[in-house]
Amino acid sequence: MTAKVRSLAKPVAVRFDGETVRFEQPEYGVAPGQAAVLYAGERVMGGGWIAETVPAEEALAA
Numbered sequence: 001m002t003a004k005v006r007s008l009a010k011p012v013a014v015r016f017d018g019e020t021v022r023f024e025q026p027e028y029g030v031a032p033g034q035a036a037v038l039y040a041g042e043r044v045m046g047g048g049w050i051a052e053t054v055p056a057e058e059a060l061a062a
Contacts, residue, residue, distance in 0.1 A: 002039045005030050005050070011039050026056035 002011035003021055013024035021036060030053050037047040 001045065004037050004039070005034050014038070 001014055001016055003014040003016075003023070004011050005027065012027060015022045015024065016038060021038070023030075030050060032050050032052055034050045035047060036050055038045045
């Protein structure tokens with residue numbers, strides 16, 4: 001699965017557990033209030049508003 005948080009950005013790899021999206025690699029500039037759109041290939045699977053973010057260092061420790 002991939003996600004985009006900017007309309008002109010390339011989709012990046014993510015994991016989605018049904019509630020939380022986790023980027024496979026740190027993604028710069030993601031902030032609460034932004035939209036995220038999830039894709040499976042070219043197909044839009046869903047989207048929503050980012051409620052909170054976790055710094056990459058904290059996410060790796062979890």
